Amino acid sequence: MQTIRFRLAVTYSAVLFGVAALVVTAVYLVLSATLHAEPLNPVEVSHVWRNSEGLWEIKEDSTFRAADFEGVENAVNHKTLGMLRTLSLQAIAVLFVAGLVTGWWLSGRALRPVRRITETAREISATDLSRRIALAGPQDELRMLADTLDSMLDRLDEAFSTQRRIVGDASHELLNPLAVIRANVEAVLALDHVDPRERARASTVVVRATGRMTRLIEDLLASARRASPAFVDQDVDLASVAEEVCDEYAQAAKDRGLRLERRLAPGPVVAGDPRALARAVDNLLSNAVRLAPAGSAVTVACGTRRGWCWAAVRDQGPGIAREDHERIFTRFFSGSGGTTAGHSGLGLAIVRQIAEAHDGTVAVHSRPGTGSTFVLWFPDRAAPADRAPRPPAGAPLPPGPAFRPAFGAGA
Template sequence: MRTWRRPARTARLRLTVLYGVMFLLSGTGALAIANLVGLGGTRTSESGPAGPSPADPATLAAAAERIAWLQARLSDSHAAQSRQVLIGSAVALAVMGVASVVLGRVIAGRALRPLRVITATTRRITADNLNERLAVQGPDDEVKNLADTIDELLERLEGSFAAQRRFVANASHELRTPLATMRASLDVALAKPDPVPEQTAALAGRLRTELDQVDRLLDGLLMLARAQHGSPADRTTLSLGRLATAALDVRSAEIAARRLTVQSADAVADGAWTRGDVTLLTRMIDNVIGNAVTHNHDGGWIRLAAADDGTTAQLVVETGGRVLDQQEVERLARPFQRLGADRTRTGDGSGLGLSIVAAVAAAHGGALDLRARAAGGLRVAVSLPSAAVPAGVPA
């Protein structure tokens, strides 16, 4: 049984009610005045005509009786006419009341149409398409002023986002030069013919490790800035399953060393076709596989699945492990976020892996979904718009 739900109190509903009530009040007042004036004009005088009265009493009595009968008939006629006028006025008022509500709703809808357009367009605009504008046309009224103000705000936001991305990209690029200089200085110091003290060699090795970590961090920042710059222009049709298989092959030595078991269906290798930037998508899948290998326990497992429903291509990577908190897992898509004990880790990770995955997926019109498995471990699902399998590739 369907339950009745109270309609939402929208601006259109409020304007419709306002128009209807105001019309009913004005119509009621107009009909009341018209009825008062009409009834007042139909009153008759009960006094007889001036002049000498008849001398015959019988004739006078008959005339008085006739006059009384005529006055009674006239009063009945006036009463019936008044009732008809009132009934007609009530019907007219009801009909016009319904018409006023319908017309009020139509007028309110037309008046609020620019606001609906503004709302729909604003909802479509995100950090990835701040170049879009409302561009509302029409007279220079309050609605157009509101739209122009929102356009100015979007322009300032676009400039701010662009400046931030340029700063990250430029800073990351400029920092590569001193890093390369420091690495070259270490190589020169260790390559001298004189014996290098053991403590100095150990310090040089530690510095090289830290320089490699900073270099990976800068590379991640550059990739994140590129992914957040917008939708890639150069797109190629490729398989997410093939990218995942290639990433697993690159890490085969690490997988064997940690005794990880990889579980995947035969369809994964050629599944989940999409279109996008080869470099960005390769890095995205490499980060997903790298996260599954690095943040796993020795003797653990990795499960891959690829699906394509004709609209969405999806790659799912699952790993086992301890039970995780879903709220902490959702924060992993933010830069420099790690789980629990990994927050203070200073190893190979930069804390940008899954944030790069989320940015690349968003730039291609897709999404990243992170779920803590009830049995323990993590489920990472990357969904992108599907593409047709290229000609010559077995289906």
Template structure:
């Protein structure tokens, strides 16, 4: 924003300090003058000691007092003016020193240096609260920018892989006319489907992070049943049993995004499971003013350190993934983004017997009605 140049805050504070000091001085001198006028007569009768009551002389005391008081009052006011300007300038500079450091840090941040911190020393006050809040904001921005750069690099790598495979298959088809066209087309179809899935996942992730959706009343138990029915053929194919339970669980949010959230969690629970005899359990409930969606699955033992990385984009957990469903590595990342967009919380917990438990807490959509239809 273009602004007209004006006096500095330090100069304005200096003038304010000096003006206040001058006003206090004027009021003090005025009070002294009024006191003197009240108790000093206009003329005084002077009688020499040891004499009779004969008048020695009558003098105008107030006029003499004014001649003596006025120049000294002016000198005091002049001294107060110099003291107010000099002391105010130094005092304003000392008071604004923290603001100068904050301004310098702001300039560095606007130039792209997010690693700089103010770290203002001293006891807590308004300036230090501002500096601490600014440092915290810089920390969040630095972490966000690092995440975005890492995400962009990973996304570019993931998108480049199917494109490179497609290019290689097309080169083979062009240079080798005897190559089986049907096989090449099938492989191209698979690679192209994977690229489309990845692109759609990236778009969904962006939409969730931007919170560009309308909020409606949603029953999480119905979404859990719908997601389970959709993925039931996949679960049966791999011998994974899926069980759902839960009463009416109202939440407030986007039905499409919350369905995608539930589907992602159930899909991950199916494909990241035991080779045989796996199980997935999906439950919904209302507890402590929050709508809960819990998806847990059997599987191998997971460490807390490993679990803490699973919500990062493109973290597939390849050692737990079935080879025919590698995914795009964005399932839990999308689930986390959708949860955050709904002001909720997603928690990953390793199960003692192996596998993973995912709990999503969402704001409820008002009081629970166990019979919404009637």
């Protein structure tokens, strides 16, 4: 099998062989032209002989022709060029073999990171994306390739984890409303003569269960979208967003006998996605309208403080125990007060995801029996660079008065 390593080694050796052959040929041609210079003039010179010590001496009064010297010179030149050809061919052959071995070794070292990337890719399966290449060494092209693949694996792992979590959450949470729908439909179908009131009751239960399923699916989709970096980055007027959400819930609050108070100071500008920010305020206000007792007040406010924009929703509902302040932001958290009926349990988890995606946070200030205040904090777009690194710890909206329901209220 002709691997890249083999082809690189042959290429290295062939290039080295070609360069060496060109150099040797050029040297041979130049030397050959130099040795075959202009011939000697045919003049008479003193004759020479070899003495007893093996040295050449000129015999006095003796002469011979220059042509004799030319014959000797030509023989020596021919022999020298022949030896040069032989040695050159031997050197080129040795150089070719050495280049092949050296090229094989160098290509092996150069392709070692590629082999590591290939081995890691083979070990990765669709159900296990935890392996990473983690290539060390200089910051060259192969290191950049490995880092890019690691980043891609991180995104794939996160996407698959989100997919598995959504499928698991959906299959778990949809079982209850589906069971309710099936039980009521089977109960109605089992009767020969269905009482209209029973049919109306079953229809109401089915509609309520399907509404719960719809809200659950919407929350799951919102949670999946928030888990992916697909936000639109633009200047958002937080007061306008809160005002629009309040308009949507004005009728629902009125139907439940609630007073919806607005304290929306103009000016807070946040960099982010207006739909996501509206979703966060919507989830908070939805919980407040759902949990607040009839006759109480729900307050929505926003403003700026120490370089941070904030939006708060305050209710006079049952409140939240201190040990649950952190757990309420986990997915499908069910409190001990029996207040989870009718919602998916994803709302506050989505609120936290949205806040953190906008470099902000969400805080809760609540005690049992005193209502709750949820505060969204975001960096102020217009604030200077030296703003406080963290939002203020206290609630910007003071707690409201304790709610004492009138006799018969909330029935």
